[in-house]
Amino acid sequence: MSHDSLPQGDDKPWYRHPYLWLAMLLPASAVVAGLVTLYIAIVNADSPVVDEWYKEGRGINRSMEQEHLAARLGIGLELSQVGAGIQARLVSETAIPLPENITVTLRHPTLADRDTTIELFQVDSNHYRADGVLPADGRRxxxxxxxxxxxxxxxxxxxxxxxxxxxxVPAS
Structure with a gap:
């Protein structure tokens, strides 16, 4: 058998074969799509609503006791937006000393950057005031x-x- 009878292949280099590039297109596109997905995940990472969820879960019994105490005392709070500030009226069905400061935290169910914390300061017996605005429409x-x-x-x-x-909160 002579060398002339063997099938002769293309004398083109490997990178000039179109079927090779077609076969490499699918894995290459998967790598590019994976890198784009990784970039999107890093840039648009969601922050957890509660960073220390385990500690917060363990403290639920203590907070439930505090909520039951507020219910037994008949405590209620009414917040209202007045101009550029927030006014509040704290009421209690039981005669208790009212605190000098009240902290109101309004947490968005899914987006931590929409959480709002309002620090209210006592201006007279059961009225409080703070600077700021109440959040726009939404469940908190x-x-x-x-x-x-x-x-x-x-x-x-x-x-x-x-x-x-x-x-x-009874009507005033």
């Missing part, structure tokens, strides 16, 4: 705690109309 998990930390109000509220009521 509202938590109200006193500076002493003995009681706590926790409730889901709908924001947007400029007023919020938590707990039992």
């Amino acid at each position: 998990k509202a938590t109200v705690t006193a500076s002493g930390g003995h009681w706590r109000l926790y409730q889901t509220v709908i924001t947007g109309d400029g007023t919020l009521q938590l707990g039992h």
Whole structure:
């Protein structure tokens, strides 16, 4: 058998064969898509709503006791947007000393960057004031705690109309 009878292949270099490039196209596109997905995941990373979820889960019994105490005392809070500030009225069905400061935390259910914390300061017996604005329309998990930390109000509220009521607030 002579060398002339063997099938002669193309004398083109490997990179000039179109079927080779076609076969490499699918794996190459998967690598590019993976890198694009990785970039999107890093740039648009979601922050956890609660960073220390384990500690917060363990503290649920303590917070439930604080919520039951607030219910037994008949504590309620009414927040309203007045101009560029927030006014609040704290009421209690039981005669208790009212705190000097109240912290109201309005947490968005899924987006941590939409969470709002309002620090209210006492201006007279049961009225409080803070600078800032109440959040726009939306559902929030509202938590109200006193500076002493003995009681706590926790409730889901709908924001947007400029007023919020938590707990039992009788008409004034």
